Amino acid sequence: MKVVSSLLIFFCVCVFCNGQEIDIIKSNFPDYDAVILEKKRILNIKLERDEVKVTKKDIKNTLIIDQQGIISHANDYVPFSNFEELGLIEASTLTEHKGKLKSFRSKDIETQTYIPNGFIYSDNKVKYVGFPNVQVGSVTRLMYPTTIIEPRFIGPFMFSDDDPVIKSEFIVNYDEGIDIGWSFYGMDTDHINVEEKMVGNQKTIIFSMDTVAVYEEEKNGPVKLEIVPHVMVYIKEYQTSQGTKVYLTSVGDLYLFYNMILKMTNYEDPYEIDTFTKHLTRNDTSVSQKIETVFQWVQKNVKYVGISEGWGGFIPEDCTDVFHKRYGDCKAMANLTSQMLKMIDINSHITWIGTTKKPYSYKDNFTPYTDNHMILTVYKNGQPQILDPTYSYGAITYPPYYLQGKEALIALTDSTYQVYEVPVMPKDQNKIVDTSYFMIVDESLAGMTKYELSGYAKNELETKLEKHTGNAEDFYTEEFNLGKNNLIANLKVEGNLDRTNYMSIEFVLKLNSHIRKFADKYYLNMNIDKSFASQSIDSKTRKYDYLFDYCSQKESVIFFTIPEGYGIEYLPENARYTGDKYGYSIEYELAGNTLRMKRLLYVDDLRIKTNEFENWNQMMDQLNLAFQEVVIIKKDE
16 A cells, blocks of 8 residues: 655645645656545434434545546546435535635536446436536535435445545444444455544544555456455444334344335236246146246246336335336346246245355345345255346356355245355366367368357357357357367357257368478377467466356367378377366377377366466466477378
């Protein structure tokens, strides 16, 4: 974390800086066009007539330090939703005008809808603010109060921002009789200062950080909530004239809150769903078949649309409406699936879960911010089976990749629940196996190739293929990294988008690369598919762990028929790297006039930690060298 000089802090406290002072600030932050002098939130939790009232005030003062900053910081935004009452926004620009400092108030404020990442959506909106008369050295000021309607939705305070923050502060004032809790998340949380004090019957906790860096996400890196230092404050319980009222002291309290919301769902007459479901499953002879039939019908016929307003972001929509409209969000799809199963006497359980975009656990964060998704659970032989109808093409036999390793909160009864950790699918269930038979035709390699895919490897390819706008031959040539100027024909695909765990692609292939002839020798590279190559990690510039969506295994078996009158002059040595989390093996074997290369590549973890980069790169260096090895085939003398 960068340390700012006391002189710079003095400039920032003075709020407005001259040209020389701005140059000093710019030298401390050469990669940025603005610096946030102050980021502050004041949270007030009060007891009024045995009820908790929660308000907050957000303040941000930003110093513009170069010309680009005039463009990029002429506007800002204020987020809010139906769970909050937004008060009067005060926005202004403090700038030099005719030799004097003058404050220009903003009058340009516009409301727009904001669609966040994730599944649960609760009518989020933003008000865009335009700052007038911005110039280098100006300070834009933004302040807005908010009333939080549902006290369980206090939410996190992020100490960092899109620009460096000189002083970041979260002040929590709460009345005596209120018990609050908090947890820290993200990186550098040991730099968060905590000060507690009491004045009269009011307690105050001040969380602060000085000189907070910008935490930028990296490709294949942790989500921002795992990186950015933040604090989650929540109300545990409070005293009323009738006794103690509990809010959030455990995951059990969160479950009771969720269950209360669940009961707010309106249910119309399900006769139509009942009749349809019984007809749909009429030919199924087992419970498993009926579950799969219903699940796949919802996958195929109900389009996921993640827009709901206010409490609709948490209350499932009436399943009869969803059945008629054929679209809905995650809650609507889970609720419809549950109702259809109920019509054929199969028990299922609404389930809340946070995707991999949420780095929280119920062990230390039992607030609604732990979750962003609703799914369904059925029990098979006493074990939970996760059903996510929004995962359009996934097989019923495994959960979506973005739920692996996450905790699911399964509703059992009004007062009982189960916390279940979704398993990480092992590498051998997400396989790509390719088998090829080649010979030399017109000085090129020609033959047949078959790819077989399972699990997430299949789903990933299906998603890419669905979005692809060109022809299928071009797609597979590019996807399997077969190289330029190569041709495939007689394409045959089975299992695409069929919601099973298996897919195959067969084609005839002619490669104008991978083999060259000089004089009486052929030089053959049998590593046709190099899709795993060039995945070294730049350990000098990368800050965070490297993540994979899923564990994977890739097997290749290449058979090559040696031309008559030729023999092997040089055969590469077998190569191998065996690690607990990743590795490879390449083996060559000659039997008669057939040369076989068998190759295995695997990744058996979802994360490569920064202290493992050196080992990973060592393996990649060895693998890339092995990829360059060639077989030399010489004409018999």
